[in-house]
Amino acid sequence: MSNWKNDNIPWFKTAIFYEISLKAFKDGNNDGIGDFKGLIQKLDYLKELGIDCIWILPFYPSPWRDDGYDVSDFCNIHPTFGTIEDFEELVFECQKRGLKIIGDLVINHTSDQHPWFQNAITAKDSAKRDYYVWSPTNTKYKGVRIIFQDIEESNWSFEPNTQEYYWHRFYSHQPDLNFENLEVQEEMIKVVDFWLDKGLDGFRIDAVPYLFQEEGTSCESLPRTHGFIQRLRKHIDQTYGVNNKIILAEANQMPEETITYFGDGTNEFQMVFHFPLMLRLYLALAKQDASSIKNILKRTKDTPLSCQWCTFLRNHDELTLEMGSDEVREFMWNFYAPELRMRLNLGIRRRLSPLMNNDLRKIKLLNSLLFSLPGSPIIWMGDEIGMGDNIYLNDRDSVRTPMQWSNEKNAGFSNANPDQLYLPVIDDPNYGPQEINVVNQLNDNSSLLNYLKNLIKMRKQYPSLALGQIRFIDTNHKGHFVFVREYLDQQILLVHNLTELSGECRITNHNLDGDLLKQIFPLEKKYSININSEIILKLTPFLKCWYLVK
Ligand code: GLC
Ligand code: CA
Numbered sequence: 319m320s321n322w323k324n325d326n327i328p329w330f331k332t333a334i335f336y337e338i339s340l341k342a343f344k345d346g347n348n349d350g351i352g353d354f355k356g357l358i359q360k361l362d363y364l365k366e367l368g369i370d371c372i373w374i375l376p377f378y379p380s381p382w383r384d385d386g387y388d389v390s391d392f393c394n395i396h397p398t399f400g401t402i403e404d405f406e407e408l409v410f411e412c413q414k415r416g417l418k419i420i421g422d423l424v425i426n427h428t429s430d431q432h433p434w435f436q437n438a439i440t441a442k443d444s445a446k447r448d449y450y451v452w453s454p455t456n457t458k459y460k461g462v463r464i465i466f467q468d469i470e471e472s473n474w475s476f477e478p479n480t481q482e483y484y485w486h487r488f489y490s491h492q493p494d495l496n497f498e499n500l501e502v503q504e505e506m507i508k509v510v511d512f513w514l515d516k517g518l519d520g521f522r523i524d525a526v527p528y529l530f531q532e533e534g535t536s537c538e539s540l541p542r543t544h545g546f547i548q549r550l551r552k553h554i555d556q557t558y559g560v561n562n563k564i565i566l567a568e569a570n571q572m573p574e575e576t577i578t579y580f581g582d583g584t585n586e587f588q589m590v591f592h593f594p595l596m597l598r599l600y601l602a603l604a605k606q607d608a609s610s611i612k613n614i615l616k617r618t619k620d621t622p623l624s625c626q627w628c629t630f631l632r633n634h635d636e637l638t639l640e641m642g643s644d645e646v647r648e649f650m651w652n653f654y655a656p657e658l659r660m661r662l663n664l665g666i667r668r669r670l671s672p673l674m675n676n677d678l679r680k681i682k683l684l685n686s687l688l689f690s691l692p693g694s695p696i697i698w699m700g701d702e703i704g705m706g707d708n709i710y711l712n713d714r715d716s717v718r719t720p721m722q723w724s725n726e727k728n729a730g731f732s733n734a735n736p737d738q739l740y741l742p743v744i745d746d747p748n749y750g751p752q753e754i755n756v757v758n759q760l761n762d763n764s765s766l767l768n769y770l771k772n773l774i775k776m777r778k779q780y781p782s783l784a785l786g787q788i789r790f791i792d793t794n795h796k797g798h799f800v801f802v803r804e805y806l807d808q809q810i811l812l813v814h815n816l817t818e819l820s821g822e823c824r825i826t827n828h829n830l831d832g833d834l835l836k837q838i839f840p841l842e843k844k845y846s847i848n849i850n851s852e853i854i855l856k857l858t859p860f861l862k863c864w865y866l867v868k
Contacts, residue, residue: 328561329418330589331626332784333370334774335696339385339634340377340399341740342718343699345732350739352720352731354395354404358411360723363756367702367767368774371418373522373566375634377405378424381431381491385634385718387422387524388429388492392509402516409517420564421513423521425506426528427492435493439479449505451485451496451531459485462537468663487528497529497546507553514554520564523587526579527569539575547579547586564588566628570640573618583622592618592627592693594641599631599684600673601646604653606817608799612790615692620787629693631684632701635714636665637673659709667716671704676748678704679860682769683814686839686862689773690803690812692788697770703759704766706749711741719744724757769840776839776864782808791825798823798857802830809867811835815857823855835865 346355376386412419437446456474474483475490484493527538566589567579579587598610639647655666674680688695707716723730729743729751759765777783786805797817803810835847
């Protein structure tokens, strides 16, 4: 094997990420809400699972009308979560275990309770007025899409005291910052320094495309938005060393657009989420046809060398269908969200396991794809044990219920009175803690949790899976998805059956460099297959199988 570890590959290219909502993870002081102390108790669990980097959703002071994405003080901790000392202890405990930790940088807007906005609305000539985007009318930037369509009718809201409208891409209580104002840019750089100095390894940057506005455009991904990102990256590299800290872009766009957020490979984001791939993984499984995955990956250019896509199945938001046509959206809604309460904005507010009707074969299949396709995978907390959702809760709280650690009181999440919890534990015969919890799954070799642990182990053992090129192999069935990942002298053949039928898959023209396919995953059945000019694979329903070419 080549010495890939010495090739100076930045850590995030091979890392496994895990997304955490602090309120939902573990309550350390038993007031019913998760916090830093609780998270610290569970770091060993994450390390054991094979996680390399955790991403924590906003933990800053906030009126909490958008789960902390409405920040009222960027350089502080929401008292519910603990103190700055608790945060520092978390960083220390992460470092001790070799775990990286990134935060969420909500750069595009503030809460309307932020002192800047509070000052801005006192008078038109107030000191912070120009920190926000104002207009005497609500007619500028016509045609710019509204993101939270269920709630908001316009991107402008009227401010009665100063009798002008302010611009907001999300909720009306989240006024957009005015990035034309250099003071705003500098404030944000100060925020970045504050947390990187405290030991964060980087940020997931929220709502990146919307920083600047310009008449006659979609007001997304404008050149000046890239300009600010370049300024920020340069600052971070100069202050903390090249690639020592990372920035990861949330940009819900097609690959032709998101690829631009890598800049020249050294001067913008190191990582960008791949939203369109996420949607197509579900679509392909529903249609039992891999072509949508292949098509989107063909449209996806390789990232520059020191960059990486970040891939995922679910996150803390609704499963967004924005990156699909109207027809795809209708199909996805009908298939995965037959009840209206399951739908939200242009998406679906359900978790992975209920989306798959709790069918472990399908849940494992999607995870097998996530861990073998290009990109660094990120797991939404709770999906590693197949947690359920509660669509009767408000907004996206459906997927943000307390983590189910055990079958004890409050699912082992908290010792508080159950009525005191920030949200009720899932109470459902199939998905409640009596059925689904971490302790049970740790003790069960055939559990989803142990399946994921093994997936992660294998992915780390075979660098092609993180670093290799992808090559699709033709099959005689659109639901039989076969591809190769190759890196240096290593080839891995990945076989997935997206259909519920058994079948035979014959592949020719495979260009495999060896005599034998040695099964490396799943671990339990270690078959080997001879490589001939034609390879015949027997596929069971929803089969996933990884082979090393020997
Ligand atoms: C991002 C977050 C989402 C939040 C929104 C507004 O899309 O993922 O949770 O509501 O930004 O800040
Ligand atoms: Ca607490």
